[in-house]
Amino acid sequence: MSKYFVLLAVAIALLFSCRKRLDAFLFNQSALSSYSLDAYSGEKCLNLGGLYTVPDSMIHHVSWAIQEEGKEVTVHGIYVGNLAEIATDTVLLFCHGNKDHMDFYWQRQKLFSHLGNLGRFGVLMFDYPGYGMSESKPTEANMYNSTEGALQWLKNHGLSDDRLVMYGFSLGSAPVCEVAGNPDQFSLRPHKIVLEAPFASAEILVQDGGLLSMPGSFLVDLKIDNATEIKKVTVPLLWIHGEDDTFLTLKNHGQLVYDHKPDPKQHLLVPGGEHETTPYVLGYAEYLSRLLAFIEG
Amino acid sequence: MRFLGFFGVLCFLLFAACAPSRYIKPLEVGQHAVQVNFGGPVAKIPGIGAIPMPLTSVGYGYGLKNNLTLFGNLHTTSLLFGVGQLELGAAWRCWKGERAGVTLQPALNSVVDLYTGANRFWPQLDGNFYWDYREIRTKGKNGKGFHKTQSLYGGISQWFDPYRTESQGRKNEQFWIPSLQVGHLWERNRWVFQGELKILAPIYSNQDIVVNYPSLLGNRGAMGLYFSATYHLKNYE
Numbered sequence: 001m002s003k004y005f006v007l008l009a010v011a012i013a014l015l016f017s018c019r020k021r022l023d024a025f026l027f028n029q030s031a032l033s034s035y036s037l038d039a040y041s042g043e044k045c046l047n048l049g050g051l052y053t054v055p056d057s058m059i060h061h062v063s064w065a066i067q068e069e070g071k072e073v074t075v076h077g078i079y080v081g082n083l084a085e086i087a088t089d090t091v092l093l094f095c096h097g098n099k100d101h102m103d104f105y106w107q108r109q110k111l112f113s114h115l116g117n118l119g120r121f122g123v124l125m126f127d128y129p130g131y132g133m134s135e136s137k138p139t140e141a142n143m144y145n146s147t148e149g150a151l152q153w154l155k156n157h158g159l160s161d162d163r164l165v166m167y168g169f170s171l172g173s174a175p176v177c178e179v180a181g182n183p184d185q186f187s188l189r190p191h192k193i194v195l196e197a198p199f200a201s202a203e204i205l206v207q208d209g210g211l212l213s214m215p216g217s218f219l220v221d222l223k224i225d226n227a228t229e230i231k232k233v234t235v236p237l238l239w240i241h242g243e244d245d246t247f248l249t250l251k252n253h254g255q256l257v258y259d260h261k262p263d264p265k266q267h268l269l270v271p272g273g274e275h276e277t278t279p280y281v282l283g284y285a286e287y288l289s290r291l292l293a294f295i296e297g
Numbered sequence: 298m299r300f301l302g303f304f305g306v307l308c309f310l311l312f313a314a315c316a317p318s319r320y321i322k323p324l325e326v327g328q329h330a331v332q333v334n335f336g337g338p339v340a341k342i343p344g345i346g347a348i349p350m351p352l353t354s355v356g357y358g359y360g361l362k363n364n365l366t367l368f369g370n371l372h373t374t375s376l377l378f379g380v381g382q383l384e385l386g387a388a389w390r391c392w393k394g395e396r397a398g399v400t401l402q403p404a405l406n407s408v409v410d411l412y413t414g415a416n417r418f419w420p421q422l423d424g425n426f427y428w429d430y431r432e433i434r435t436k437g438k439n440g441k442g443f444h445k446t447q448s449l450y451g452g453i454s455q456w457f458d459p460y461r462t463e464s465q466g467r468k469n470e471q472f473w474i475p476s477l478q479v480g481h482l483w484e485r486n487r488w489v490f491q492g493e494l495k496i497l498a499p500i501y502s503n504q505d506i507v508v509n510y511p512s513l514l515g516n517r518g519a520m521g522l523y524f525s526a527t528y529h530l531k532n533y534e
Contacts, residue, residue, distance in 0.1 A: 019379035019412065203464040211498060213460040213469050215415035218380050218408070227465050256465055 022219045026171065026202070027138035029131040030100045035061065035078070040103040045276055052110045052284070054080055058119060064149045068129070068142050075146045076133040077153070078102055080113040081122030087158025090295070091122040092165045093150060093190075095172030097276075101132030105169075111284060112167070115292050121165075126150050140174070140222050147175035151187040159188065165295055166190040170248065170275070173198030173257070174224045181229035192295060193233065196240040197275055199248045200256040201225040208252055230261045237265040238294040242273025242281065266294065316354050317493035317523035318423045319368050319402050320388035321450050321482060324360030329530040332356040334370070336523035338497055354384075358527070364390040368404075375408070382408045386421070396429040406456075417460070425452030427482070446484040453477055454495065474498050476521070487529040495521035 037059065060079040065072045081089060092112050096105040102125055112123045128146050130138035154164065168176030173195045183189035199205060202224045203216030216222070230237075239261075241254040248254065250269065258267055268290055270278045279287040316334045324330055337350035356370030365387060372382035386404025393399075402423040409416040427450035435443040456474040463469050480493035499518035513520055 020377045022378075201464060204467075207463050211471050211474055211501065212417070212419065212456070212458050213463040213471075214408070214417055215410065215413075216464070217410050217413045217415050218375075219378060252467075256467075260465075 021221050023140070023222050024138075026098060026205075026220075026222060026224075027128075027130065028098045028100070029128070029138055031130070032101050032103065032132045035076075035101075035106075035132065036103055037078070037106045040106065043100070043104060044107050045097075045099075045105050046107040046111070046280055048107050048110060048284070052114045054110050054113050054118070058082070058113070062124075062153065064153045066129075066142065066145045066149045068136055068145065071136075073129055073136045073142070074134065075126055075129065075149050076102075077124055077126030077150060078106070078109060079122060079124045080109060081119055083157065086122055086154060088163075089122045089159075090163040090165065091124060091154060091159055092167055092295075093154065094123060094125040095147060095166065095168045095175045096125060096127075097170035097172055102127050103132065108169070108279075111279060111288065112291075115288055115295070121295075124150060124154060140224060143171075144175055144178050147179060148186050151179070155187045161189045162191050164188050164190045165192045165194065167194040167196070168198065169196045170199065173226050177226040177229040177233065177257075180235060181232040190235055192236045192238070194238045194240065194291065194294065195226075195254075195257065196278060197242065197245055197248050198226055198239070198254055198257045199224075200227040200253040204252060204256070208249075227256045227260050230257050233261060236294075237261050238291070239265065239267040240270070240278055241267070242270045242275060242278045244272055245275045247275040316352075316370065316372075316384075317480060317491055317495075317525055318425050318450075318452065318454060318478060319356070319370070319386065319404070320358055320366045320527075321400055321425050321427050321480070321491070322398065322448070322484075322489075323364055323366040323388045323390050323400065324358055324529070326360050326363045328358075328360040330358040330527050331530065332358060332368075332370070332525055332527040334523065334525040336493075337521060339520040339522060356384075358388075361387075364393070379412045380408060380410050382406060384421075396432070397427060399424070399426050420457045420459070421455065422457075423452060423454045425450045425478075444484065444486055446482070448482040448484070449479070450482065451477075451479040471501065475500060476518075480523075489527040489529070491523075491525040491527070493521075493523040493525075495523065497521050 058080050060083055062077045062079050063074050065074055094109060094112060105125060109123050109125045115121050126146060127134040128138050129136040129142040136142060166176045166179060176193050176195060179186045180190055180193050202220050202222035206216045206219055207213055239254060239258045241250045243250055270282045273281040334354045337352035352374040354370045354372045356368055358366050358368040360366050367387050370384040375382040384404050384406050386402055388400050388402045390398050390400045404421045406419040406421055427448050429446050429448045431447040433445045454476040458469060458471055458474065460469055476495050476497045477499060478493050478495040480491060483490040496513060497519040499514055502517055
């Protein structure tokens with residue numbers, strides 16, 4: 001009998017020695033060898049139906065390097081606008097969600113580039129490490145590092161705090177809250193922020209999924225806690241959320257973040273809107289109009 | 298965020314839905330037994346379909362009295378996550394008829410993050426009715442017998458989450474998490490094989506969370522499929 005217990009003890013020790021984490025499930029990336037943008041034939045975040053086109057002359061493929069454990073990692077981005085005017089333009093930095101890559105989110109960037117009118121604001125989007133052409137694997141830390149890379153890139157091109165608006169969709173709400181809540185640790189401080197369908201925290205994701213009130217550390221090392229970070233944010237917030245979002249629910253996620261945000265803040269709740277369909281359900285023109293009013297207000 | 302559905306399923310099954318009811322029929326007095334359990338909630342995995350999750354636990358049982366078995370189980374899947382989950386309990390047969398019985402299985406699930414020390418204690422109370430619908434006992438010329446019993450059972454499994462608040466001060470609205478189960482036991486000499494179908498948390502919606510649970514009840518609860526094998530060791534009494 002004793003040998004079986006010894007074998008069992010060894011097996012248990014082996015199990016314990018290689019701790020598994022579910023952090024990777026937060027990231028749902030796909031790698032690309034090149035970006036196709038309008039020619040992309042895969043699933044897209046929105047269907048603009050041929051509207052809100054952007055001429056090639058305004059599309060710039062950009063990149064910057066970040067450090068990851070002593071290694072240089074290249075992060076790829078798309079800037080829509082005039083690079084020479086970043087020093088004078090207001091720029092929207094779009095932090096996309098957890099899905100695929102920039103080709104998937106390109107429709108949103110096109111929509112943003114029509115805020116006011118085409119090219120009135122510069123729009124920068126980038127792929128987190130592991131997404132699209134960006135190197136390495138996605139982690140919470142390098143998601144923030146790549147965001148800092150974007151801010152540094154914008155600063156190098158002449159952008160100042162008062163002309164930066166950050167927009168975080170879903171997973172992208174994490175880097176936006178991180179930057180806005182800890183501006184001293186980043187190259188730029190946003191003037192205003194927009195959070196669309198934000199999630200409250202990694203722990204709430206775990207508890208929502210598990211029914212039981214379990215600590216997040218049981219399953220993940222992720223420290224993402226937008227509901228806490230937002231308490232430190234003093235710049236104006238626009239919170240957008242679809243009332244029919246069954247993935248990151250309005251009550252358990254967005255509302256919690258919004259309630260914790262000190263004034264000034266405003267919200268735009270969209271009846272019938274689901275996790276990714278809010279601009280479509282609201283109507284693209286109305287969506288842009290409301291966004292523009294917030295940025296200019 | 299499609300893969301997060303799977304993530305949510307994992308959260309649930311790792312701790313609260315990873316095993317069938319224990320010792321539906323208590324051991325004989327002085328009997329020792331070891332047990333392995335396999336199975337879990339049925340999850341829709343993108344690109345694969347609906348499958349029961351392969352969760353495992355190992356356990357030990359001891360017949361303190363003919364109607365009372367003490368048991369302990371270590372959840373090996375949660376151990377993979379650096380979380381020790383030990384389930385200590387008892388199976389008490391409170392009623393026994395000629396070919397049927399009722400057993401209650403109170404247990405305490407102690408769950409500790411072995412890296413951070415974060416912990417939870419979740420009491421559990423199962424109740425099952427079983428019916429031996431087929432029993433064969435033979436005795437060979439050498440005196441060694443052959444014993445085969447087949448039983449059906451059904452009952453309720455209840456988890457209690459006594460923590461009043463969740464992350465960010467949210468009120469915990471799931472104090473009582475019941476599940477319903479039906480199962481079958483195949484007893485053959487020293488072996489007992491068990492298969493069980495559970496309807497997990499049928500009073501709770503499976504909508505509006507980061508989980509995609511297929512369920513017999515549509516938008517409520519989830520299904521679980523479980524298997525276990527118990528081996529009765531030599532009786533040392």
